[in-house]
Amino acid sequence: MAASPLPRLSAAYDGAPRLGALRPGIVHLGLGNFHRAHQAVYTRAALEAAGSGADGASDWGIIGVGSRSAAVPDAMKAQDLLYTVIEISPEGESFSIPGVHTDVFTAAGEPERVVASIGAPETRIVSLTVTENGYYYSPRTGHLAVDDPAIQRDLSEAARPSTPIGQIVRGLQSRARGHGAPITVLSCDNLADNGHHTERLVKEFASLLPEGEAAETLAFIERHVTFPSTMVDRIVPATADHYRRLVAEGCGYRDDVPVPAEPFTMWVLEDSFAAGRPAWEAGGAVFSDEVSRYEELKVRLLNGTHSLIAYLGALTGAATIPESVRQPEIEAAARAVLRDEYRPSVTAPRGVDLDAYEEELFTRWRNTALGHRTSQVGSDGSLKLRQRIPVPALAALDSGRAPHFLALTAAAYLACLAPLPGFDPGPHAAAMVDPARPMLARAAELSSSSAELASRVLGEQHLLGEELAGRDEFIARTGELLDIIRRNGALAAAAEAGKV
Ligand code: CS2
Numbered sequence: 001m002a003a004s005p006l007p008r009l010s011a012a013y014d015g016a017p018r019l020g021a022l023r024p025g026i027v028h029l030g031l032g033n034f035h036r037a038h039q040a041v042y043t044r045a046a047l048e049a050a051g052s053g054a055d056g057a058s059d060w061g062i063i064g065v066g067s068r069s070a071a072v073p074d075a076m077k078a079q080d081l082l083y084t085v086i087e088i089s090p091e092g093e094s095f096s097i098p099g100v101h102t103d104v105f106t107a108a109g110e111p112e113r114v115v116a117s118i119g120a121p122e123t124r125i126v127s128l129t130v131t132e133n134g135y136y137y138s139p140r141t142g143h144l145a146v147d148d149p150a151i152q153r154d155l156s157e158a159a160r161p162s163t164p165i166g167q168i169v170r171g172l173q174s175r176a177r178g179h180g181a182p183i184t185v186l187s188c189d190n191l192a193d194n195g196h197h198t199e200r201l202v203k204e205f206a207s208l209l210p211e212g213e214a215a216e217t218l219a220f221i222e223r224h225v226t227f228p229s230t231m232v233d234r235i236v237p238a239t240a241d242h243y244r245r246l247v248a249e250g251c252g253y254r255d256d257v258p259v260p261a262e263p264f265t266m267w268v269l270e271d272s273f274a275a276g277r278p279a280w281e282a283g284g285a286v287f288s289d290e291v292s293r294y295e296e297l298k299v300r301l302l303n304g305t306h307s308l309i310a311y312l313g314a315l316t317g318a319a320t321i322p323e324s325v326r327q328p329e330i331e332a333a334a335r336a337v338l339r340d341e342y343r344p345s346v347t348a349p350r351g352v353d354l355d356a357y358e359e360e361l362f363t364r365w366r367n368t369a370l371g372h373r374t375s376q377v378g379s380d381g382s383l384k385l386r387q388r389i390p391v392p393a394l395a396a397l398d399s400g401r402a403p404h405f406l407a408l409t410a411a412a413y414l415a416c417l418a419p420l421p422g423f424d425p426g427p428h429a430a431a432m433v434d435p436a437r438p439m440l441a442r443a444a445e446l447s448s449s450s451a452e453l454a455s456r457v458l459g460e461q462h463l464l465g466e467e468l469a470g471r472d473e474f475i476a477r478t479g480e481l482l483d484i485i486r487r488n489g490a491l492a493a494a495a496e497a498g499k500v
Helices: 033-037 039-049 071-078 111-119 149-156 164-177 194-207 211-224 241-251 291-315 321-325 328-345 354-365 374-378 381-388 390-398 404-417 437-446 450-460 472-488 490-496
Strands: 022-029 058-066 085-089 092-096 101-106 125-128 183-187 230-233 259-261 266-269
Touching (some): 022 111, 164 211, 194 211, 241 259, 266 291, 291 321, 291 328, 291 390, 328 354, 328 390, 328 404, 328 490, 404 450, 404 490, 450 472
Antiparallel strands (some): 230 266
């Protein structure tokens, strides 16, 4: 006899965790797993704490805007906009349903609606998780990529913008022309100084509008828009069938788009909101005047070390971060890069103990139940590494120290992503997605040695920014370590990197 199909999440839902008459106050760009397991969970806690639980009303519901793929929006719509967050620790799983979205759609499908939603008077926050890739800035200058065809199109075609910066400016422009109500733009991406960075790009885009429009929009931004910086942290893998099965077994319903996440979660924000905010502190968010310190700490110690673990691991055949970091040579390299090369470049925020922070990171990375994939962390390295490596590498070089393990990170990245004759980086490296692949393939084709490849990619192509492009000793060390990886493997390079 065929097993009877499980009820859908929406049908099985008894309504208990459902918030009352929820009204949208936030438009969120980037309906990925990270947003769904982070901001949505904090918002849930805020709404419950505000007494808007089962029967109350609340004005901080979220309109979730996906970029292209309709898969998550469609699945959420089929489930009454609900989905499950599975918190996964070695001790077991726990399940929760944030239920804070009031609508979801895709920007590619309904571009006018993105502008209208950001422009609506009831919208008081527009938040973003669009990844490093979504900001359309030149890594060389940090300024808006004005020559990018997508930015050009968004500048000439007002109604249907496709880039997040274009969408935000067009939305702000409609506020400026219409009701004039204030709004906060809240970047939640892993970028240094993400608030100021976003503010700069928004203003640069606005200043390129036709003269009168530019002046009107910029004046509105100056007076009525704030851009708080934030530090976001939670390891959130991609959804896979395994997680759908966990929900079916643990909850007895079918959820097509559950989100797995580690138990750890952290959110630090500047408290400068132009039109109010949910009481996110109810979910543990911290409002601080030291956000940039938290952000540097996180982007370097966590994300930077994570990249090294991902690339070395992938090269050794490790599918996941825990499989990678349990290899003694990789753990030793991770500790060395974190302690000796990232740590000297940060100042601990008040009350943060860096030794404890480091130990907690290793505990998080060892979470085998979560199975965060090396190919996921290794993807988009050409954009991520620029946020992680250059500042600490330059600081080390300037103080006379050679950052061997930062060079090893760059070398392991090249070994994974650049097609090298006679070298197979394995399936996990092959699964990494990166917009720089064509550039790396060309550079590999033109290079007859590891040293030459390192010099083309870091020197000529500025993979790690302009300043590091001029530091020959860093580039030469990257080439040497790449050569060791090609000849003797990633573990040998990890073991040898520090022995100079
Ligand atoms: C990771 C991050 O993919 C990556 O580059 O380092 O996604 C990391 O898991 C999160 O930033 C943790 O907050």
